[in-house]
Amino acid sequence: MKRLLGISLLLSLSLFKAQEHISSFNAVTLTYKFHPKFFIYGEGQLRGNEDYTYPDYYEIKGGLGYNLTKNHKPFVGLGRYVNYKDHKLSREEFRVWLQDVIDIKKGIVKFENRFRAEKSWFYEPQIDKTSQRMRYRYRLNVSVPLNSKTIQKGTIFANAYDEIFLVTPMKPTFARNRVYGGFGYQIDDYFGIVSGYLWQREFEAKGNKNLHFIYLALNINIDGTDHHVKTYDFPGAD
Template sequence: MKLSVGLGLGLFLSVTFFKAQEHQEHISSFNALTITYKFHPKFFLYAEGQSRGIQEYTYPDYYEIKGGLGYNLTKNHKPFIGLGRYATYKDRKINREEFRVWLQDVIDFKKGIVKFENRLRAEKSWFYEPQTGKSSERMRYRYRLNISVPLNAKEVKKGTVFANVYDEIFLVSPMKPTFARNRVYGGFGYQIDDYFGVLGGYLWQREFEASGNKNFHFVYLALNINIDATKHPKKTYDFPGAD
């Protein structure tokens, strides 16, 4: 099973890359730094910084800084509240700013060594466009199924290589169309030690718009830092994935 998962991911990444070239769609960058700090057996803080080079791979034209508070309701059930600031650049000037708050619920379960994570999120956003003075608001609803499989161990721990795939859908209001976005990701990760883990992979994103659909192709790279101050004898490792 481990070999088939690895071969399947490799084939998926190769096919989607060549399709992007055939349709004159370029590769963009998607870089993230995440920090999870567990300061209580039930509570944890999460922070993330992100930059993307959408129009040009090497020039970031989008960034976000966000974070929030999570609660371990049970071992496999983690509600979360967060907020963040987001900015999009055009012609090297801020084109749109966004302030966002959200509520989410994460429920996961394991089948053998395979972990299935279900994430539901409701977001409220306020936008401002500095160049035009225009303001707007949006509600957005997201669902993600995230699947991870350790490849050289029975669970993720120090020294573990793992495969990770997910699919996420986005629904918006009041804009049209309601089904606004779909993301598909495939990649691999490595838990370096008790604190640091790295992720890398390919993310395909389709935007559904009244004027026509758009495809984006991202090379995703992330450094995840996990700090557990609870002194719990069994550590857990979080790898949030592209968000």
């Protein structure tokens, strides 16, 4: 029986290794509040989707946000997204989006509700093909400080979220689901680090696909206003 269990375990591990692997998801974000109501946001990403050590995807994006209220932040953004396959550029994307973020606090726990509508234009140079896409996303992001009542310098916090993606005109309409869990540390007034595990499920007509990411990010927050109370934003894997 022990030998049978051992063989089953080895077969299971071999199957997982053959079909699914660990991917890398690295990001640097910058949030700069230059007015009590307005802020700019920028982000760079580098991912290894097929091989953890070889980056085959990058994106550069940013935009302008408005603090409508303390817990309500509309935002408009744009970005460039590039995929590689077999060490060759396979697809370029230009994207614009509108989003609305509504925060709800219950004690020390913050629930972030993010709604986003995206318009994308694609170009695949290897086959000289262009296409377009509309995508709609909703994310519920929960964060809680672990060693203080609020997130401040020296705070360790936990973060988890679930996000769904709906697309048109492509099929299936329900295209993706992301689930994330991890921890962060606010180093000082400007720098924070976040790391965790991100599971991504791709729903496709030809078959579903799972991606397993190790997420690592450096978040930079700069408040150029005269406010004495400093807030920290943690965008999460995007």
